[in-house]
Amino acid sequence: MSNQVPEDGTRLPLMEEFYTIQGEGFHTGTAAYFIRLGGCDVGCHWCDVKESWDASIHPLTAADSIIENAKKYPAKTVVITGGEPLIYNLDYLTKGLHAAGIKTFIETSGAYPLSGEWDWICLSPKKFKAPRKDVLDAAGELKVIVFNKSDFAWGEEYAQLVGPNCKLYLQPEWSKSKEMTPSIIDYVKENPKWDISLQTHKFLNIP
16 A cells, blocks of 8 residues: 555666656657556546556665666656556655656646656646646646547646646547547647647657
């Protein structure tokens, strides 16, 4: 369980770490080292990494060793994702990455208090647990997953809550992409403050 994780964040439940090309959102197409932490209670039924939900099945790993692994790769950018990474205190991990000259990006539902030092925050809110104001205010990117047509109005609610310079993205949920992508195209043409995000890593067949 997550209560095994030390409060100072010096050890974290690591599900996987891998070097790849970022597939979606503002930084699509750029090389990055991904750190996926286990543990999430937001519970999206369409989640494509449900194995990340139970933190207890992922080994508690020293943040220092995660930092050392990230330093081995040419791209000096790390994306911390989950699960829901903000369940944990990410101050120690992100300070260590910054000290190593590595930029820190996070993908979060925003449901937990903001910790860590971030160069970029991608907020992808979920209906099951609303994002907090501190994350809404800090987000550089709002990524709304479109599962059905009601998600457009829901996304607009959050577009009103993020900062004025926050980038706005609509992304079709992968299993519904054939059905929803035409609607997203039409919506963005009518509402050009939004851009389209696609899960290009799935088209490229990479992690």
